[in-house]
Amino acid sequence: MTSGPLDVPGLAPLPPRARALLESLGAPPRLAAHLRAVHDVAVTLTGWAGSRAEFDRPAVLFGAATHDIGKIRHPEELSGPGSAHERAGYELLLSQGVEEASARFARTHGSWGADDVTLEDLLVSLADKVWKAKRVPDLEQRVTEHLAAVGGEPVWQVFMALDDVLDGIAAGADARLAFQASYPTCG
Template structure:
């Protein structure tokens, strides 16, 4: 059952006014009684993922790329913190498998639930571009630049799209990430407005 604080964060239009989460995710967050801070974080990462997805679609129109799975993955990547609440304010990885299991238990297909596990494992070989984009969104929302992750995304785009010089793809992605990172303080303030827990 959704608390008033959770309902408030799901509809908050304050600066930076992140896009609403998909209805399926909102329903799930309400069902599991997600903490408001978690919902705020998921909205912010989903919003940043939307910006990256739109850039990929614009820059690489012929690329086979599952934008909808990226947006869903970004919207649920940390949902395991609804179960492992200690990881809302501290380190830990229990939420990754916990999130995958929670999603599967609520009828989410394993193909989509995987983002709960893969969002923290970007350095593992063979991750699809979609998973790397969710990882990237989960870092850049707060202004964190991870050169190795960004290089993986660039390499995957160059390999998948073909015909583009690596330096040009790197420069274009770098410009996008600089633009996103510039609003990190607004996003951090938005997340901080919402409580970690509700008594």
């Protein structure tokens, strides 16, 4: 992939390691566009959340940039439903030498309701939803509670601020969806 969705200006560039993985594994252009769009949203989201709590921002950004990498092995899930890509992505990342702490996002981004979910997992899941203006109240509540607990702010205050940030992100969904749709699902 020397040109295409990974090179379009205006979106935050992917972490170099994530970009190299997508290129070396031959990620389909539509997948690369999706990961780039979700990563761009994660940059905004983590910038906001970073003023409220400490967390592993580089991990969230890598996770957002690779969370659906398993769709390389399950390309039918690029245009249809399915969760087989979650475990496949986790295993694919591990096989490429990515440490478990970073590979886990491929496995956890769809299971944000688990008891052992971290703030980092929740932020990747949230970026993966709100990039297309999908609001998930239960997920947003979990993010709010985590941020309030570690940041010491009242839950209602964090919720109001998060709601404003998510509204702003959602406002750009049409452009992100058009960007993703402008690339084919196959190489």
